[in-house]
Amino acid sequence: MMDDVVEQKQCFCCLKSLELDATSNDLTSIGMLDDGLIFRATGNFGSTVFDPPGYEVLEMYVCDKCVIARADLITYMKQKPNAALYRGVWVLEDGSRV
Numbered sequence: 001m002m003d004d005v006v007e008q009k010q011c012f013c014c015l016k017s018l019e020l021d022a023t024s025n026d027l028t029s030i031g032m033l034d035d036g037l038i039f040r041a042t043g044n045f046g047s048t049v050f051d052p053p054g055y056e057v058l059e060m061y062v063c064d065k066c067v068i069a070r071a072d073l074i075t076y077m078k079q080k081p082n083a084a085l086y087r088g089v090w091v092l093e094d095g096s097r098v
């Protein structure tokens with residue numbers, strides 16, 4: 001049984017301290033961040049800073065407050081099996097649009 005591993009991280013935008021449950025030691029499993037979201041980038045061909053040839057990722061953390069504050073800059077995407085990709089407005093759980 002693995003012991004819980006909690007790492008202190010910081011919000012990419014406001015630098016607020018955030019706790020990450022980083023117990024998993026596997027890139028296919030994402031940790032759990034309190035009061036925030038985890039974003040991973042695998043790189044892309046157009047980037048001049050991160051385009052790795054293998055399975056490597058960059059990970060960053062954004063607190064919920066900053067996500068909401070900049071929600072107008074976020075693209076929401078959803079896809080069901082055998083359906084077209086929806087890309088558009090993000091509707092929050094309370095029904096409000098951002």
Ligand SMILES: [Zn+2]
Nearest residue numbers: 011014063066
């Ligand atoms: Zn923040």
